Amino acid sequence: MEKHHQIAIIGAGTAGITVAAQLLRKDKSLDVAIIDPAQKHYYQAAWTLVGAGAYKYKNTERDMGDLIPRGATWIQEAATKLDPENNTIHLESGDRLTYDYLVACPGIKYDYSLVEGLEETMGKNGVCSNYVDPDYTWEVLQEFKGGTAIFTQPSTPIKCGGAPQKIMYLADDYWRKSSVRDKSDVLFVTPGSVIFGVEPFKSTLMKVVDRKGLQLRFFHKLVKVDGPNKRVHFDIVKPYEKLSHLCYNFNEVGTDEVEGHVSMPFDMLHLAPPQTAPDFIRESSLAHQEGPSKGWIDVDINSLQHNTYKNVFALGDAAALPTAKTGAAIRKQAPVVTENLFHMIQQDSVLNKDYQGYSSCPLVTGYGKMVLAEFNYEGERDSDPLLSRFFNTAKELWPMWVLKKYGLPFMYWNLMLKGKA
Numbered sequence: 110m111e112k113h114h115q116i117a118i119i120g121a122g123t124a125g126i127t128v129a130a131q132l133l134r135k136d137k138s139l140d141v142a143i144i145d146p147a148q149k150h151y152y153q154a155a156w157t158l159v160g161a162g163a164y165k166y167k168n169t170e171r172d173m174g175d176l177i178p179r180g181a182t183w184i185q186e187a188a189t190k191l192d193p194e195n196n197t198i199h200l201e202s203g204d205r206l207t208y209d210y211l212v213a214c215p216g217i218k219y220d221y222s223l224v225e226g227l228e229e230t231m232g233k234n235g236v237c238s239n240y241v242d243p244d245y246t247w248e249v250l251q252e253f254k255g256g257t258a259i260f261t262q263p264s265t266p267i268k269c270g271g272a273p274q275k276i277m278y279l280a281d282d283y284w285r286k287s288s289v290r291d292k293s294d295v296l297f298v299t300p301g302s303v304i305f306g307v308e309p310f311k312s313t314l315m316k317v318v319d320r321k322g323l324q325l326r327f328f329h330k331l332v333k334v335d336g337p338n339k340r341v342h343f344d345i346v347k348p349y350e351k352l353s354h355l356c357y358n359f360n361e362v363g364t365d366e367v368e369g370h371v372s373m374p375f376d377m378l379h380l381a382p383p384q385t386a387p388d389f390i391r392e393s394s395l396a397h398q399e400g401p402s403k404g405w406i407d408v409d410i411n412s413l414q415h416n417t418y419k420n421v422f423a424l425g426d427a428a429a430l431p432t433a434k435t436g437a438a439i440r441k442q443a444p445v446v447t448e449n450l451f452h453m454i455q456q457d458s459v460l461n462k463d464y465q466g467y468s469s470c471p472l473v474t475g476y477g478k479m480v481l482a483e484f485n486y487e488g489e490r491d492s493d494p495l496l497s498r499f500f501n502t503a504k505e506l507w508p509m510w511v512l513k514k515y516g517l518p519f520m521y522w523n524l525m526l527k528g529k530a
Contacts, residue, residue: 230336
């Protein structure tokens with residue numbers, strides 16, 4: 110069976126619902142369909158706090174049916190194949206959906222196969238992830254009685270790039286309160302070269318690292334997790350003479366090192382799983398076919414219009430945009446996509462190219478403390494002018510913690526997903 114809709118939106122995550130809500134607030138007569146099989150919608154930004162016992166998981170969950178904007182058609186199926194040459198989406202049931210305009214925002218896929226042993230041990234053996242099960246992270250934090258705690262992330266792009274270190278700062282706080290921190294080595298191990306790439310936030314975080322006595326290891330690519338034997342393996346992705354030269358606050362923790370490969374023991378391991386665009390995106394002509402953005406949707410980074418198919422727009426995690434994959438980024442991307450869809454419908458060739466890569470990372474540095482890092486494509490600070498009149502968001506502040514725990518969830522559920530922010 111084949112159905113047709115004026116505007117098809119793939120994905121009922123933050124991006125899909127926000128764009129649909131904004132479109133229908135502007136014109137209730139639009140024929141908008143949202144394609145997504147999920148029955149639940151999660152405010153994942155709060156999962157960092159859930160993993161530290163500071164937020165309830167149940168409060169991050171809503172029924173999807175309650176969030177689909179009034180006037181939109183919800184197609185409760187998964188997209189399996191795209192044929193943009195013929196404006197067609199193939200669905201899991203075998204049905205097809207055709208469209209005049211497509212908004213592709215299917216989110217991101219966790220690909221455990223990119224790290225050997227990860228799928229077998231995720232969620233047990235002290236291997237946890239706020240991306241997957243923050244309640245288990247909280248369980249592991251409470252059961253940790255000292256030893257080596259490793260926090261790491263993959264070499265793939267990930268959503269909310271600050272999340273792997275935020276839980277480390279909270280864990281450090283919790284273990285100090287429970288009197289096990291002085292019996293522990295806490296490491297942040299990353300394939301990157303810095304703790305954070307934008308000043309002045311980087312300098313603030315390095316002060317946090319020093320204050321907490323955390324060890325940083327750079328240029329370490331996660332390749333294997335041996336859960337039963339509690340060892341994690343990394344390839345070193347930069348030439349080096351001594352391992353300590355790639356580290357900050359270096360302390361030996363039982364590392365085995367052989368020709369650019371190291372393994373370390375752990376008593377707790379928190380990680381972000383490797384992430385890719387969904388298979389049906391990577392296999393389609395919407396995606397970059399070569400180069401560093403291979404597999405991610407090929408769009409103009411300012412207008413968010415597809416570079417080949419002009420009736421297609423993309424935003425959110427699956428789009429090939431050189432900025433952090435966050436809900437805050439979507440809040441700035443969605444109005445650009447919405448306006449440009451109206452331009453297309455009205456046969457106006459002038460597009461809004463105002464998206465300059467804004468994203469933000471609410472960097473929780475402990476219970477009651479947060480730095481709000483906002484930046485753009487140029488890697489420059491891009492802080493909200495109004496907020497900056499009252500607070501220096503590059504400092505660890507209690508009001509930013511209040512914003513994270515109370516203000517941002519309220520804005521998400523009541524404003525953003527209703528097309529009002």
